[in-house]
Amino acid sequence: MYLSGYYEFCCRVKMIAGHDALEKIPGALAQLHAGRPLIITDKGVSGAGLVDTVVDAIKDGIDIGAMADDVPQDSSVKVVNHLADVYRDNNCDSIVAVGGGSVMDTAKGVNIVVSENADDLMKFSGVGVLKKALKPLLVIPTTSGTGSEVTLAAVIKDHERHLKMAFASYFLLPDVAILDSRMTLTLPPFLTASTAMDAMAHAVEAYTGLAKNPMSDANAIAAISLISSNLLNVIKTPSDREGRLALANGATLAGAAFSNSLVGVVHALGHATGSVCGVPHGVCMSILLPYGLEYNMHKRAHFTGELLLPLAGAEVYVGTPKHLRAEGTVAYIRKMNQNMHDATDGRHARFFEEVKDRDGRRMVPREKLEDIAEAALDDGSIVYNPEECDYEDFLMIIRAAWEGAPLDRSLIKGV
Amino acid sequence: MFFPDNYEFYCPVKINSGNRALEHLPVELDALNARKPFIITDKEIAKKGLIKKITGAFKDSGITLGIFDGVPPVPDLKLVRRLMNNYRDTGCDSIIAAGGGAVVDTAKALNIVVSGRPEDLKESAGEDLIKSPLGPFVFVPTASGTGFETSRFATLGGLSFSSHFLMPDLVVIDPRMVTSENADAVVSTAMIALAHSAQSYTCPAKNPMTDTYAYAAMQFVGENLANVVRSGDKKGRLALANAATMAGIAFSNSPRGMVHDLGWAAGDISGLPHGICMGILLPYVLEYNIDSEGYHMSDMLLPIAGFEIYAGTAKNLKARKAINFIYDMQHEIHDITRGNIPLTLKDAGISKDALDGVARAAVGEGRLGFNLDDCMVILEHAWEGKQITSS
Amino acid sequence: MDDFKEITAGNKPFKKAYVAIMLWFVGRAIQAAARVDKDVKKEFEKLPDGFTFCLGVLPRGPYMIVGKNEKGRVKYMGWKPDGKRIDLDMKIKNIEAAILMFTFQESTAAASARNRMIVDGEVPYVCAIVRVLDIGEVYLLPKFIARLAVKRYPAWSFGRKYIGRVRIYFRSILGY
Numbered sequence: 001m002y003l004s005g006y007y008e009f010c011c012r013v014k015m016i017a018g019h020d021a022l023e024k025i026p027g028a029l030a031q032l033h034a035g036r037p038l039i040i041t042d043k044g045v046s047g048a049g050l051v052d053t054v055v056d057a058i059k060d061g062i063d064i065g066a067m068a069d070d071v072p073q074d075s076s077v078k079v080v081n082h083l084a085d086v087y088r089d090n091n092c093d094s095i096v097a098v099g100g101g102s103v104m105d106t107a108k109g110v111n112i113v114v115s116e117n118a119d120d121l122m123k124f125s126g127v128g129v130l131k132k133a134l135k136p137l138l139v140i141p142t143t144s145g146t147g148s149e150v151t152l153a154a155v156i157k158d159h160e161r162h163l164k165m166a167f168a169s170y171f172l173l174p175d176v177a178i179l180d181s182r183m184t185l186t187l188p189p190f191l192t193a194s195t196a197m198d199a200m201a202h203a204v205e206a207y208t209g210l211a212k213n214p215m216s217d218a219n220a221i222a223a224i225s226l227i228s229s230n231l232l233n234v235i236k237t238p239s240d241r242e243g244r245l246a247l248a249n250g251a252t253l254a255g256a257a258f259s260n261s262l263v264g265v266v267h268a269l270g271h272a273t274g275s276v277c278g279v280p281h282g283v284c285m286s287i288l289l290p291y292g293l294e295y296n297m298h299k300r301a302h303f304t305g306e307l308l309l310p311l312a313g314a315e316v317y318v319g320t321p322k323h324l325r326a327e328g329t330v331a332y333i334r335k336m337n338q339n340m341h342d343a344t345d346g347r348h349a350r351f352f353e354e355v356k357d358r359d360g361r362r363m364v365p366r367e368k369l370e371d372i373a374e375a376a377l378d379d380g381s382i383v384y385n386p387e388e389c390d391y392e393d394f395l396m397i398i399r400a401a402w403e404g405a406p407l408d409r410s411l412i413k414g415v
Numbered sequence: 416m417f418f419p420d421n422y423e424f425y426c427p428v429k430i431n432s433g434n435r436a437l438e439h440l441p442v443e444l445d446a447l448n449a450r451k452p453f454i455i456t457d458k459e460i461a462k463k464g465l466i467k468k469i470t471g472a473f474k475d476s477g478i479t480l481g482i483f484d485g486v487p488p489v490p491d492l493k494l495v496r497r498l499m500n501n502y503r504d505t506g507c508d509s510i511i512a513a514g515g516g517a518v519v520d521t522a523k524a525l526n527i528v529v530s531g532r533p534e535d536l537k538e539s540a541g542e543d544l545i546k547s548p549l550g551p552f553v554f555v556p557t558a559s560g561t562g563f564e565t566s567r568f569a570t571l572g573g574l575s576f577s578s579h580f581l582m583p584d585l586v587v588i589d590p591r592m593v594t595s596e597n598a599d600a601v602v603s604t605a606m607i608a609l610a611h612s613a614q615s616y617t618c619p620a621k622n623p624m625t626d627t628y629a630y631a632a633m634q635f636v637g638e639n640l641a642n643v644v645r646s647g648d649k650k651g652r653l654a655l656a657n658a659a660t661m662a663g664i665a666f667s668n669s670p671r672g673m674v675h676d677l678g679w680a681a682g683d684i685s686g687l688p689h690g691i692c693m694g695i696l697l698p699y700v701l702e703y704n705i706d707s708e709g710y711h712m713s714d715m716l717l718p719i720a721g722f723e724i725y726a727g728t729a730k731n732l733k734a735r736k737a738i739n740f741i742y743d744m745q746h747e748i749h750d751i752t753r754g755n756i757p758l759t760l761k762d763a764g765i766s767k768d769a770l771d772g773v774a775r776a777a778v779g780e781g782r783l784g785f786n787l788d789d790c791m792v793i794l795e796h797a798w799e800g801k802q803i804t805s806s
Numbered sequence: 807m808d809d810f811k812e813i814t815a816g817n818k819p820f821k822k823a824y825v826a827i828m829l830w831f832v833g834r835a836i837q838a839a840a841r842v843d844k845d846v847k848k849e850f851e852k853l854p855d856g857f858t859f860c861l862g863v864l865p866r867g868p869y870m871i872v873g874k875n876e877k878g879r880v881k882y883m884g885w886k887p888d889g890k891r892i893d894l895d896m897k898i899k900n901i902e903a904a905i906l907m908f909t910f911q912e913s914t915a916a917a918s919a920r921n922r923m924i925v926d927g928e929v930p931y932v933c934a935i936v937r938v939l940d941i942g943e944v945y946l947l948p949k950f951i952a953r954l955a956v957k958r959y960p961a962w963s964f965g966r967k968y969i970g971r972v973r974i975y976f977r978s979i980l981g982y
């Protein structure tokens with residue numbers, strides 16, 4: 001067990017999980033003295049019929065104050081203010097957010113505006129500015145990956161003032177997260193794969209990072225074991241409800257781990273690749289995770305090796321000599337990627353060269369790699385990475401991840 | 416890995432643990448919008464100079480503190496009323512409880528009344544009768560406790576409370592606060608943590624969230640208890656205080672199990688610390704349930720014995736190995752303390768005739784699926800020190 | 807009742823004074839390094855003119871402010887944040903945490919990983935300043951301490967390290 005010299009851990013979100021968890025929303029709201037929610041979601045989610053499922057499950061129990069399904073891909077202060085007006089005009093007393101990261105961020109922003117009666121959201125940006133509980137916020141994730149149902153941060157863009165406002169406070173944590181297998185049942189296999197690998201990266205980076213602690217370790221181990229033992233099955237049998245629920249649980253556990261222990265080089269480079277080339281976050285995570293582990297291995301061999309147990313199970317762990325376990329972990333993740341590649345007819349990418357957009361065009365041209373390395377220098381995740389990472393280091397990793405060749409660890413500075 | 420078809424889990428507790436944790440109190444209170452804390456403790460703890468450590472942590476913060484250091488072993492409602500007046504008269508807005516057991520019960524009861532009205536205390540006795548969050552409440556553990564501190568439970572003046580709102584907002588585990596205690600108190604506190612977490616981890620109502628807290632707690636105890644008893648190992652003591660906190664959280668989200676109820680009743684009758692009795696009983700109860708809960712007990716081997724032993728043990732032997740690990744740990748502690756920590760209920764000073772009373776008290780307490788006969792089988796084996804499966 | 811009392815916690819003037827001196831030195835050393843070291847220079851070139859960075863201790867100091875003036879020169883701007891617009895605000899949560907950092911028992915990376923700091927500002931600024939602080943530590947501290955303070959001790963040329971060190975010490979004390 002690793003007990004760091006000092007750590008903080010908090011996961012204050014109430015969890016309600018199950019195959020019929022949605023039906024418990026009216027009761028959960030009542031406990032929070034609320035019963036007239038504003039439902040916030042986006043067109044993709046409502047188009048897939050998921051909001052109908054939610055409404056059907058709760059409409060007998062409560063009055064729905066209003067419904068807004070026009071959250072854009074990118075959160076914006078304009079949308080937040082508009083939704084706050086909808087909330088007030090319809091006398092809502094709580095918020096239910098259905099969707100992924102941008103829906104949750106938007107909902108958190110709306111909650112600040114309606115709870116603090118804020119005319120300018122900017123006044124509340126920053127760390128720890130909020131000092132009291134906000135209105136009840138329930139979140140229903142529709143992918144098993146981001147973990148934003150348990151994170152205390154939100155990013156909202158002000159397109160007019162060209163600002164990116166970041167908010168962080170325990171009061172921004174949702175009051176309740178609902179994990180219901182129906183919400184992810186129709187997620188296509190290749191998206192299931194990449195979003196789950198995002199969760200996997202959260203757990204692995206939290207476990208091997210500088211801010212690891214016993215509680216996030218316990219969350220990470222459980223998350224890795226759930227994801228590893230269910231992911232391929234779900235990809236092959238998307239209607240597997242048990243497997244879906246297991247992945248949802250895994251993603252939330254991984255979210256609890258990384259919201260307390262943060263992430264590292266995999267996310268730094270992943271965010272950069274996302275912003276330079278528009279590659280979806282989960283795809284970046286699947287590809288980069290083994291490289292991040294290789295890059296840090298000379299400092300984290302022990303922890304990386306331990307992960308072979310939840311990943312591959314007791315037999316493989318015991319059958320692998322101690323000094324080879326860290327490499328075994330990396331190989332295992334590569335094999336997962338290969339298996340998912342095969343199971344999705346090649347849609348799950350193994351390296352950046354083979355990442356294609358909808359029209360089949362290559363998304364990451366080789367000449368963009370320098371830009372990605374440059375952008376990664378501006379990503380905060382690197383602070384929590386065990387090893388230093390400069391421009392040359394980033395470039396070396398992203399080049400290897402582009403080609404799909406394992407990292408030549410003898411070239412890492414300081415090895 | 417197991418997870419149930421559906422579950423609910425809630426833990427409002429933030430944990431700050433480690434070097435200089437106390438010094439983070441002013442910032443943490445500020446985040447809870449609190450400016451003037453009311454520190455509650457007892458004479459014993461104050462005498463050890465531990466309260467000075469807390470007040471010292473507020474240096475440079477400009478904060479004024481209220482301090483009450485006179486919680487008696489059995490606090491009553493009159494005390495709560497008196498403290499309420501102190502709290503209100505001096506304009507306090509938050510509570511810091513330092514120490515275990517009665518201190519925390521008093522703090523929780525005080526928080527009910529200062530967050531609402533004095534009548535609330537009687538009206539909120541019972542299950543889930545507190546309707547809204549209470550005021551900011553911080554718990555600073557010392558080396559000994561009853562296992563209820565971080566939990567949703569409190570008892571005081573004949574009233575029992577159970578509500579998630581009674582769990583602390585923050586637990587501050589600082590090495591300077593969890594200094595030496597006698598072996599009895601250390602073992603008792605750790606065994607309560609182990610019993611609560613093992614029960615939570617093996618019960619049918621377990622879920623991935625309770626599992627993480629129980630997992631961490633078992634890991635802490637499994638790795639550190641013997642060392643702490645042997646050498647007072649500093650890091651180990653911090654780990655055990657962590658275990659007590661995690662176990663309280665798992666315990667709060669799981670049914671109260673057989674070990675708890677039997678151990679509690681045996682403690683009341685023998686006069687031994689409750690945790691010592693729970694420790695004696697834990698492996699027997701696990702053995703008794705090995706057929707129904709063996710699957711989860713296999714998983715338990717990982718946190719309690721570590722990666723290598725877990726992975727190196729054949730699947731069908733893992734549950735048995737976990738139980739034996741606990742037996743071995745008991746024997747080790749028994750040896751280190753030269754027999755001071757008993758291995759059997761007999762050595763704990765309980766007469767064979769008293770077992771029936773223990774069983775009745777436990778069944779009377781419990782609302783769970785076990786009956787007198789179950790209890791007697793376990794108690795008789797634990798009295799004699801005879802493993803159940805070998806009989 | 808004599809069991810109840812009210813107390814006002816005292817102060818830690820010596821620890822505060824020690825941290826204040828260290829902060830002053832760090833501020834002046836950053837100013838000096840921005841003239842002497844090519845990497846620090848580059849980091850500041852990427853930051854906007856008028857950029858200000860405040861490093862301090864909660865709840866009431868000490869603090870130090872470093873920034874770029876309108877002409878793009880990096881300057882130590884004193885120990886009073888009052889009224890100044892701060893672009894990047896790094897606050898150590900309490901004086902004991904600051905002591906751990908400034909007695910090199912906890913590196914900047916460890917302090918952030920342990921949640922000892924509250925950082926407010928744009929993330930790219932944070933990354934740049936963390937790199938500047940790391941370089942500063944390599945210059946100012948003997949190798950056996952700096953190796954604990956930074957993640958990877960850089961392989962600098964003799965000239966950069968030792969001549970740079972002398973120049974930065976010299977300039978920090980004289981303040982130019």
Ligand SMILES: [Fe+2]
Pocket residue numbers: 146198199201202267281285
């Ligand atoms: Fe991610």
